[in-house]
Amino acid sequence: MGTCQALCLNQNRRSNRGTCENASKYHVQLDDELGRWVLRMYNWADNLFPLYGRETLMAQQSYEESALYRLRHSAAHLMAQAVTELYPGSKLAIGPPIENGFYYDIEFDEPLKEEELSKIEHRMRELANLDQPIVRKVAKDVEEARRIVLEECTLGQGEATALYKLQLLDAIPPGEEVSFYEQRAMDKQGKEHLFIDLCRGPHIESTKPIKHFKLMHLAGAYWRGDVKNKQLTRIYGTAFETKEELALYLHNLEEAKKRDHRILGRELGLFMFSPRVGPGLALWLPKGAILRDVLMDFLKEEQVRRGYEGVVTPNIASHRLYEKSGHILTYREKMFPFMEDEEKETFILKPMNCPFHIEIYSSTLRSYRELPVRLAEFGTVYRYEQSGELAGMLRVRGFTQDDAHLFVRPDQLLDEFKGVVDLMMVVLKKLGLSEYRVRVGTKDPESDKYVGHQDNWKQAEAAIMQACNELGLDYEVSPGDAAFYGPKLDLIIKDALGREWQMGTVQVDYNLPERFDLEYIGEDSKPHRPIMIHRAPFGSLERMIGLITEQYAGAFPLWLSPVQVAILPIADRHVGYAAHIASQLLGYDSRQEVEGEQVPFKSDQVDSPQLRVNIDDSRQTLGKKIRESQRQKVPYMLIIGDNDAEAGTVGVRSREDGDLGAMTLAEFVAKVKAEL
């Protein structure tokens, strides 16, 4: 099956900017065997997870409407049937299809062990082979639905097993159709197998096609996603229509693991963690530190152009500062233990930069003419994340935000907000991140974890929506995802394993200016209150570098690569010429320091940008040196041998395209400049 067209149709056909609802996309491919166009849905950027095939182009189905979705839904039921047979008395909760498979949440009497999954899988195969017809039944009324849940669904295992199903039934709005799916068959021994489940459907017609599936792993999951509720056992599985698709999925999963930033981070010498330092506290190795520096330089330059001013603030502060900001009230459980001292002031490790920037803003009387004031800082913050949430660089306890706070007049809010979004887009483009989701996090009306007046929130939320609409940005509104002081717009991007992470963020805040009584003197000579915009286009350096490491699979583009050029002398006698080449590329010739020394090589002074170069003078064969540089994903290798020393050339090899032949250094530099 050859990929003939890279024609990408957005799943929702809403946007041509690469954003979409669940970051999936269709590819149209010509099926060589069948000689017709087929539609395939892939998970985001690099087609790691083909989700289904065999749908015609005309269909234009969503995943939810697809045969695969139904198959997986039925596979979840099949699993539940196997579980109720193997573990009578288990309480079934919910079992939906999900992006790459399905799960079922079940309460077991005894905790389920991972090794038992194969037993369940085995029973599933037996049950599937019985070719049980899957039949939809609709309850006449609520009473009948209740009776079916209590009598039929429990399969004689006791009414207690209907615990969660009853709650689900109660949640169905009155008047809505209540449906059940039943599957039953007699096995060779004449024993009847029966399973009936409260379910909206749809399902496939029989259990027979459920052949290519695998139970993946176990997890705890709170009933209805609420920590206050009981934790159920969730069994994750996946299913496909063909053996090949399942094998491909599993293969791709293995491939995806190879681009895990934790593995690449070690292999490429970018960063590390040590239990002796502490969980979630990263150590940046020299090459990782270069990534940080390069990213910071890039953003600083953009920010200077956009009127930002840099500031620097401390890592700890008096608790009073954070009392005033409301952090201690609403954010305490995420903060590291306080440095308490009965005699003296209590200090706390900073979880957010905003109060410091607010202090700087209010250190002097501000005129309406100097607004907007844009204070930027690469501020390192510490948050006591729950231990189970730490995930390499994507979730750490100490991280550096590319933070800034914009203090603006009401009439400037919209333009400033749009300016920030523009900057975020510039950043995404520069980093090659084209697949993302935009989420507007608003206040959860039920929750009391927010500070400020309702009117402030309404205004801030309206401002964000208006800016998005004016920018033509596709976004979804997510109540409860606001910061405690204001609503926000977040960029959400998936990692190699398909998990979503919040990256860049912009927040509109009327509340902290009020809490800190911020002012500026207006045209009318009277004090007015500014509005704050909090923003971080990367989100954090840790998370962003972890993520782009996965996006690029460690093969960073030239401008970012910690080592841009590896110089590989073929034999020891070429090391001198290699050093000369290196100094040219560094834009600095160390030989100039050695007075009176003869320049032993043909002069080829070039005007090179400062490149990060590394000479491999290990006593290894050329093949080995190339292999090593290739493994380190260095964009360019310059191979230096007798021919080159004589002709004053370098043998250029590219990470992607291999041997490019001999060039003069000037030619190579021109090539590199064009790429940077």
Add this chain to the structure above:
RNA sequence: GCCACUUUAGCUCAGCGGUAGAGCAGCUGUUUCGUAAACAGCAGGUCACCGGUUCAAGUCCGGUAAGUGGCUCCA
């Protein structure tokens, strides 16, 4: 924090009650080599930590820590 799992040499992994193993990396020597692994030798381990069972524990049991996949939370 909760559920499940994992932890043996710098890295990747084997060993699963009876004297700790391999490959790669490292070091030393030989080789000085033209586009993805030269050859040989050497060295490297309180088998995460603490406790228990046993004549005997990487191996079985319990606890702790760190990590992994989820849930909840989030940059």
